[in-house]
Amino acid sequence: MAGVGAEVAVAEVGECPPAGAALATTGVNFVVGQGAIAFGASAGFRPLTLPVFAAFTALGVIAGFAGWSVAVRRATRPGATLRVLVPAGLLLSRIPVLVLMATSFIPEISVSGAIALMLMHLVVAAVALPVYARVLPVK
Numbered sequence: 001m002a003g004v005g006a007e008v009a010v011a012e013v014g015e016c017p018p019a020g021a022a023l024a025t026t027g028v029n030f031v032v033g034q035g036a037i038a039f040g041a042s043a044g045f046r047p048l049t050l051p052v053f054a055a056f057t058a059l060g061v062i063a064g065f066a067g068w069s070v071a072v073r074r075a076t077r078p079g080a081t082l083r084v085l086v087p088a089g090l091l092l093s094r095i096p097v098l099v100l101m102a103t104s105f106i107p108e109i110s111v112s113g114a115i116a117l118m119l120m121h122l123v124v125a126a127v128a129l130p131v132y133a134r135v136l137p138v139k
Helices: 017-038 050-074 078-092 094-103 111-135
Strands: none
Touching: 017 050, 017 111, 050 078, 050 111, 078 094, 078 111, 094 111
8 A cells, every 4th residue: 555645654563662672572571481390391382372362461561650640740759659669660560470370260370380470570671670660860
């Protein structure tokens, strides 16, 4: 449809740092997932497959950026607010994994698979938080 006149603006990853963070985090989470499989997690455990964890990684980075953005723009003391919200968010992210372990509602869960999911949450925070701080510095 080259002659129709429709143009699509595509930002490069460098122009959208959270997108770059999501991409980098997905790469690191791939290594975490493969490591978990090497340590006994089932390759059939869907949360450790690329399409599943890549989607959830991107959602996590986006949700984290949204929360960071709200805290920086609306909180009277954003630094203090983030010092509470970030660790609380990481702690709360453990709950679904613990529920998964207790109920096995996703087939083929194992301890190594659960540990990998928890590590993936830490990876998202470790990669994305410095990006958020650079894009929207805390005042």
